[in-house]
Amino acid sequence: MTARSPASVEISDYWICRTCGANREPSGTAPADCPVCEDDRQWVPRDGHHWATREQLEAEGLRTVFRPVEESVVGIGVEPGLGVGHRGVLVRTGAGNLLWDPPGFLDRDAVAEVERLGGVAVVASSHPHMYGSAVEWADLFDAGIALPEADAHWLQRPSGRVRTWSGEHRPLPGVTIVQTGGHFPGSAVLHLDEGPGVLFTGDTIMVTPGGHHVTFLYSAPNRLPLPERLVRRVVASVDHLDFDRIHGGWWEPSIGSGAKELLARDAERYVRFLNGDLPAYD
Ligand SMILES: [Zn+2]
Numbered sequence: 001m002t003a004r005s006p007a008s009v010e011i012s013d014y015w016i017c018r019t020c021g022a023n024r025e026p027s028g029t030a031p032a033d034c035p036v037c038e039d040d041r042q043w044v045p046r047d048g049h050h051w052a053t054r055e056q057l058e059a060e061g062l063r064t065v066f067r068p069v070e071e072s073v074v075g076i077g078v079e080p081g082l083g084v085g086h087r088g089v090l091v092r093t094g095a096g097n098l099l100w101d102p103p104g105f106l107d108r109d110a111v112a113e114v115e116r117l118g119g120v121a122v123v124a125s126s127h128p129h130m131y132g133s134a135v136e137w138a139d140l141f142d143a144g145i146a147l148p149e150a151d152a153h154w155l156q157r158p159s160g161r162v163r164t165w166s167g168e169h170r171p172l173p174g175v176t177i178v179q180t181g182g183h184f185p186g187s188a189v190l191h192l193d194e195g196p197g198v199l200f201t202g203d204t205i206m207v208t209p210g211g212h213h214v215t216f217l218y219s220a221p222n223r224l225p226l227p228e229r230l231v232r233r234v235v236a237s238v239d240h241l242d243f244d245r246i247h248g249g250w251w252e253p254s255i256g257s258g259a260k261e262l263l264a265r266d267a268e269r270y271v272r273f274l275n276g277d278l279p280a281y282d
């Protein structure tokens with residue numbers, strides 16, 4: 001691939017939902033709806049949907065930022081925040097890079113930086129709130145898009161690059177994506193076979209403030225809990241993996257050690273609360 005300078009990068013002027021970060025094809029008029037926002041797990045502003053074009057957001061001052069997350073993992077965020085405010089990660093392997101949970105906006109500097117880091121072979125996401133600019137990234141780097149069969153219909157910008165999978169998917173050596181369900185039926189976590197093992201969980205397994213615990217929710221903005229059977233399914237689906245750390249879908253907090261044992265303990269704690277076993281009422 002010929003190296004591109006930021007000035008020579010051509011990005012299409014696609015639509016971005018300001019509320020959830022979803023993308024739509026470039027077109028002359030703003031979309032009138034957003035199925036992701038209209039779903040029980042998200043929300044629609046009182047004055048209706050807000051779509052902006054990528055160029056509009058850039059003119060407003062949005063920009064991408066890069067920070068190291070793990071030895072072979074670089075985080076890609078957007079400032080100020082967009083949609084659910086998450087950051088993505090570029091997982092670098094000798095056989096190509098995986099872009100996980102890309103934010104809904106990207107700029108020319110981001111494309112040049114990702115190219116310098118080895119480009120993108122595959123784009124994948126933890127769940128539909130974090131599909132972001134998957135299609136634009138895949139088009140820019142001639143990459144594939146791996147989406148779980150159960151959730152692929154949530155992608156609002158159609159692409160012939162989508163390949164669906166179910167259960168478990170290993171897009172690159174040392175990189176495994178596991179369908180855990182929970183927040184969405186196709187919710188997935190990314191396992192990295194690096195050191196004692198690392199999980200990237202989006203908001204399927206949420207790390208709570210302080211980084212001492214993890215929790216589960218059907219909807220974070222609407223404060224809707226996840227039923228016990230789904231919590232148990234999430235935990236069981238990663239039982240065969242070794243991992244010591246958990247990174248959620250945001251820069252912080254993370255679980256820095258002992259994550260597998262913590263997940264099992266906190267799942268039991270969550271179920272106790274669901275069932276009304278509240279320490280304050282002992
Ligand atoms: Zn939306």
Ligand SMILES: [Zn+2]
Nearest residue numbers: 127129183203
């Ligand atoms: Zn979500």
